[in-house]
Amino acid sequence: MVDDAEISARRAPPTPERDASLKELGERVEQALQSIVASRRPVVRMYLAGYGTAEIGELMGWTEAKARNLVYRGLADLRLRLQAMGIDGGGDA
């Protein structure tokens, strides 16, 4: 689910400030990724890179249900780490 603020942000034309903000958040996400369970990290990377759980499962030879479960757990880990870093970890997973 995408909230109103996110819709506004996505509709807004790109600006240097917005790009910098996103990149800064991306760097924090990368930091948080480094601290989650290693076996979940690449799965979360794939998901964040735009791949669906079916594709993740296909690449790794897993059922989609297993891939979805790992993505869910990995994202939950990631959000916990981000919250610990003072970043709002609320999400739609």
Place this chain on the structure above:
Amino acid sequence: MQLNDERLRLAYGSLLEGRTDGSRRSHPEPEALVALAERSGSEAVRLEVLDHVMTCDTCRRELDLVRASLSAAGLPRQRRWFRSPSIGIMAIAASLLIVAGVRLLSTSGDVETGSRLRGASAVSTYPVRWLPTGAAGLAWRPTADAVAYRLEVIDEAGAALVDSTVRDTSFVLSDSLAKAPRMLSWTVTATLGDGSTVSSLPVRLVPPAR
């Protein structure tokens, strides 16, 4: 602003766009990418390789290439892996490399190579792909700053049967040459932007047993 999946993806994508491969740790070996695409070997190792691949444009393109060549043979089944606009071109090239089997060929100790290599900068080759027709698909890892690649196929006497310069990182050797009753080996030499060259180790061409 709530940090939902979409925003996480936007932020992560923004990070990857600004990242250069040069700052990354060393790349996995070509065999590791093949193992990942084939789902062979330890899952833990494949996940480790995947973790690098998902942060490295170079390796991601290489994995796409390997998967495309495997997909052409239907192993493993392919769905919608490709995201990169350039992958269409690579897939066309790779579709020529239909897999009848994956075989890692040992390098030949009979051919002089030392003077043509430059330490870890040598060109890495992928396992030869044998097409059902008997033609051989030769492919190698892109070399940073390479402007062209010279592919040479020589027989046991050192006579050059193929000496072609290409910009791509793959080449299909015709079945008439690949199945010749002679001991053949191939090498690829990358010409870099500064005019220097680096070569692969020679790889012996051994057709699969029928």
